[in-house]
Amino acid sequence: MIDNYGVLRANVEIDKENHYSERSHETRYNLITKLNGEEYQVNIDVQSRTTPNVRVYVDTDFDHKEYISYFKEIEKGFTDLNSGHDNFNIDLIHKPLFDINKLDADCLSADEIEEVLDSYLLGLPEVFVFGRRYRSEEYIHTPPEMLPYGLRRYKHYPGALPNRGVDMVHLNQGIPNSDHYHHYNGAYQDGAMFINRSDHYVAVFFAFQQQCLKTDLNGECLTKN
Known part of the structure; x- marks a missing residue:
């Protein structure tokens, strides 16, 4: 399970794009968001190996009425979400917002994902x-x-970045037992990003290549993907 799961509603202030770590060979797409004078980082995993290993599905016209109504009503800032299927926690497998098999696609490189995200984040x-x-x-x-x-x-850039943020913006279940991050498995705690384009919403979903797309209610793999 992951701690402090919830949703951040904010306006993009700065698109800092991709950052590659020579030490870990991991690449993340980074945003700075702002609301009521408070800034948050948003850190999205877009590649964690030397070769592409993140799958992406983009719904360019997300029209789930319940979520759209929720987006209009939710307060700005970070809202904690208690685990369970009766609220707006996201579970892409047990409470799907789209055909989960659309995430069973070829992985995109970090640069390709950056290009996709940049195109939908124009205008902040x-x-x-x-x-x-x-x-x-x-x-x-x-x-x-x-x-x-x-x-x-x-800590590396003191004073240059907010000391708070949101990460794990991806599928948070179906991680194999052999994986270092297996302990994060859980249901109703998936990450995602929804972008308000004024007249419609764009939804972006991420999953790592090794994650299975059939899980039990503990987020554990039922079959190999």
């Missing part, structure tokens, strides 16, 4: 980002190597 629109919230004060005693990526960046 309002976004709704589902994932894990992190804040520096919650990680005071955490070793540097165990910090969320956004907080490592915050």
